[in-house]
Amino acid sequence: MFITFEGGDGSGKSTQIAKLKDALQVKGFDVVLTREPGGTPISEKIRQVILDKDNQGMTPVTEALLYAAARAQLVRQVIIPALEEGRIVICDRFLDSSIAYQGFGRQLGDAVDNINQYAIAGCMPDLTIFLKLDPASGRERIGSREKDRIEMESDAFHQRVAEGYRWLEENYPERILAVDASQSIEEIAAKIEAAVMERIHAL
Numbered sequence: 367m368f369i370t371f372e373g374g375d376g377s378g379k380s381t382q383i384a385k386l387k388d389a390l391q392v393k394g395f396d397v398v399l400t401r402e403p404g405g406t407p408i409s410e411k412i413r414q415v416i417l418d419k420d421n422q423g424m425t426p427v428t429e430a431l432l433y434a435a436a437r438a439q440l441v442r443q444v445i446i447p448a449l450e451e452g453r454i455v456i457c458d459r460f461l462d463s464s465i466a467y468q469g470f471g472r473q474l475g476d477a478v479d480n481i482n483q484y485a486i487a488g489c490m491p492d493l494t495i496f497l498k499l500d501p502a503s504g505r506e507r508i509g510s511r512e513k514d515r516i517e518m519e520s521d522a523f524h525q526r527v528a529e530g531y532r533w534l535e536e537n538y539p540e541r542i543l544a545v546d547a548s549q550s551i552e553e554i555a556a557k558i559e560a561a562v563m564e565r566i567h568a569l
């Protein structure tokens with residue numbers, strides 16, 4: 367089973383992934399955690415290029431292709447092999463982030479989905495948990511932490527990203543489960559665990 371977590375900065379992805387991993391391991395499942403962009407040595411190097419604040423001149427197309435390149439490596443080196451071994455893979459961000467950030471945020475549109483279909487070669491998540499939180503609350507949670515190149519983007523950019531996530535939620539209702547991320551950490555964790563267990567039993 368392949369599970370991805372999505373949502374804006376500070377929506378609680380890392381917090382909830384750690385909780386879900388613990389809950390699944392207690393039940394005896396073999397869990398592999400990974401993240402995007404990154405998750406392999408090559409993909410982590412691409413991550414440094416993408417997030418580097420000195421790379422202000424990066425064009426949106428370059429950015430989208432770098433995310434897709436990092437993803438292509440992760441899918442082939444980590445995700446597909448783990449799934450073939452029957453393990454549960456949980457990935458912090460995946461394809462939907464590219465659609466929201468590059469497709470909507472950078473306004474590249476459908477091109478983003480096209481290059482990513484090539485990158486993922488059919489490896490789509492079975493379930494995507496979308497932690498839904500308005501961008502201002504996410505920013506407040508992150509507080510004074512140093513921002514990377516994408517986090518430094520304008521409010522208008524982050525509003526378009528939020529619109530992208532709304533579009534995804536509407537268009538992929540079977541795959542994407544939206545959870546109100548303004549609730550307490552424990553409430554959210556319980557909802558996610560219930561949804562994942564239901565999906566595991568269904569598969």
Ligand SMILES: Nc1ncnc2c1ncn2[C@@H]1O[C@H](COP(=O)(O)OP(=O)(O)OP(=O)(O)O)[C@@H](O)[C@H]1O
Nearest residue numbers: 374375376377378379380381507508547549550551
């Ligand atoms: N439900 C919640 N209520 C209040 N605070 C929360 C909640 N979930 C997480 N937080 C806090 O908000 C901050 C951001 O959470 P977290 O790092 O899990 O988000 P994230 O989505 O992984 O962020 P990023 O996109 O930056 O990786 C952390 O300090 C975390 O403890």
Ligand SMILES: [Mg+2]
Nearest residue numbers: 379380381458
């Ligand atoms: Mg995180």
